Amino acid sequence: MDPAKLLDILGNENRRKIIQLLANRPCYVSEISGRLGVGPKAIISHLNLLEQAGLIEYSVDEQRRKYFNIANNMRLEVSVSPYSYTVTLQDIALDREIIGESYVAEKKEATAIEESSFFFLKLSSRLHELEKRQEEIAQMQKHLQVEYIEMMNLCMDSIEEIAKNPVECELLFELLKSETTLATLCYSLRLHPSIINANLIDLAERGFIEYSIKNNQHYWRLCETGAENK
Amino acid sequence: MDPAKLLDILGNENRRKIIQLLANRPCYVSEISGRLGVGPKAIISHLNLLEQAGLIEYSVDEQRRKYFNIANNMRLEVSVSPYSYTVTLQDIALDREIIGESYVAEKKEATAIEESSFFFLKLSSRLHELEKRQEEIAQMQKHLQVEYIEMMNLCMDSIEEIAKNPVECELLFELLKSETTLATLCYSLRLHPSIINANLIDLAERGFIEYSIKNNQHYWRLCETGAENK
Numbered sequence: 001m002d003p004a005k006l007l008d009i010l011g012n013e014n015r016r017k018i019i020q021l022l023a024n025r026p027c028y029v030s031e032i033s034g035r036l037g038v039g040p041k042a043i044i045s046h047l048n049l050l051e052q053a054g055l056i057e058y059s060v061d062e063q064r065r066k067y068f069n070i071a072n073n074m075r076l077e078v079s080v081s082p083y084s085y086t087v088t089l090q091d092i093a094l095d096r097e098i099i100g101e102s103y104v105a106e107k108k109e110a111t112a113i114e115e116s117s118f119f120f121l122k123l124s125s126r127l128h129e130l131e132k133r134q135e136e137i138a139q140m141q142k143h144l145q146v147e148y149i150e151m152m153n154l155c156m157d158s159i160e161e162i163a164k165n166p167v168e169c170e171l172l173f174e175l176l177k178s179e180t181t182l183a184t185l186c187y188s189l190r191l192h193p194s195i196i197n198a199n200l201i202d203l204a205e206r207g208f209i210e211y212s213i214k215n216n217q218h219y220w221r222l223c224e225t226g227a228e229n230k
Numbered sequence: 231m232d233p234a235k236l237l238d239i240l241g242n243e244n245r246r247k248i249i250q251l252l253a254n255r256p257c258y259v260s261e262i263s264g265r266l267g268v269g270p271k272a273i274i275s276h277l278n279l280l281e282q283a284g285l286i287e288y289s290v291d292e293q294r295r296k297y298f299n300i301a302n303n304m305r306l307e308v309s310v311s312p313y314s315y316t317v318t319l320q321d322i323a324l325d326r327e328i329i330g331e332s333y334v335a336e337k338k339e340a341t342a343i344e345e346s347s348f349f350f351l352k353l354s355s356r357l358h359e360l361e362k363r364q365e366e367i368a369q370m371q372k373h374l375q376v377e378y379i380e381m382m383n384l385c386m387d388s389i390e391e392i393a394k395n396p397v398e399c400e401l402l403f404e405l406l407k408s409e410t411t412l413a414t415l416c417y418s419l420r421l422h423p424s425i426i427n428a429n430l431i432d433l434a435e436r437g438f439i440e441y442s443i444k445n446n447q448h449y450w451r452l453c454e455t456g457a458e459n460k
Contacts (some may be wrong), residue, residue: 004243010237021379075307075310078236080303120438121453121455123253124452127381137321137374144360145320155350173255225355
């Protein structure tokens with residue numbers, strides 16, 4: 001799924017509530033309508049939208065009622081800072097054949113030795129271990145992001161110290177984010193190539209930047225420290 | 231910020247484009263309007279909304295132009311699966327005094343020994359190391375989520391095997407997610423307390439669940455495996 005599409009979907013409070021309900025268990029239209037206090041017509045139009053996006057699907061029971069459920073496993077991450085805006089969406093395919101294999105093997109053994117009921121309790125405690133590890137990783141990620149932003153701040157201070165003019169400032173900032181071409185720099189800074197080029201050459205002479213040629217294009221990047229130390 | 235508020239904001243394509251522009255560098259209204267091909271009136275109303283939410287702020291230059299920039303560091307995570315819907319928002323406070331300290335100390339040394347220009351290149355290569363670590367952690371997180379979903383699937387299969395009726399199925403599923411009270415179970419399953427209670431007692435007698443008392447309330451939970459193994 002396109003991350004923009006998912007953000008559009010999540011931008012509506014009632015759609016978020018529907019997803020939350022369905023993540024708890026499959027529901028039919030009048031059930032959702034009752035829980036949310038929203039008319040069935042509006043619920044149906046939200047459900048259609050969610051279904052078209054592939055986020056939900058339905059099955060029909062004996063009474064011909066449509067039960068809707070979440071059809072997908074995905075994880076969306078949006079990070080906003082003064083220096084960056086990134087949106088990533090991971091679609092997590094369910095390939096139980098591969099990952100579940102060891103447990104299935106273990107299970108066959110388990111049913112032989114102990115009751116299958118205790119196998120369930122074993123699985124549930126493993127599930128909670130995984131939850132703990134997920135929390136730990138989320139913490140690591142948070143610390144890393146703080147460190148990243150702090151480092152970015154130091155870089156910005158440092159750029160202001162070494163740049164001779166505002167154009168150099170902007171060029172160093174762009175190159176700090178990633179290596180790039182003259183054309184891209186002209187587009188993002190909205191400056192004439194001659195101005196950008198003159199500044200790039202000056203920065204290169206002072207040992208800050210260098211270029212490499214890929215696919216017949218010059219890519220400018222910051223120098224590696226090791227090579228530049230006198 | 232309330233995560234729902236941020237999702238409302240990000241649910242609009244033009245607002246996402248504005249955030250993307252400002253994350254690249256501060257801009258003024260006519261600049262944003264020109265880049266997006268959207269009238270200044272609409273841009274101003276989006277900017278007001280973003281400002282009220284605390285996501286952006288502005289400074290005024292000599293020509294009295296308002297320059298808008300991102301005011302915040304945040305990370306939003308939305309995870310959707312057939313078993314769960316979670317939204318978390320981390321506001322990352324910038325406390326450069328604390329984390330930047332070691333680098334500032336190092337910098338004073340650095341300026342003495344080597345030129346401050348090389349200090350910048352050093353910072354930038356550390357920044358890229360941090361980026362690599364961020365990618366590694368994102369990968370770990372992805373693997374963990376796959377494992378979690380697989381484990382959840384195995385748990386669901388196992389629940390279907392051991393449950394005597396659909397109510398037990400639902401109860402075990404609820405308790406798999408977290409420990410909970412009779413009242414909460416009645417609310418989420420929409421069943422009469424007497425039915426829920428009878429099933430809880432039966433499950434407890436079969437060694438699947440147990441309760442503890444906290445704040446004068448009975449909390450039901452799945453048994454730990456160790457204690458239950460015969």
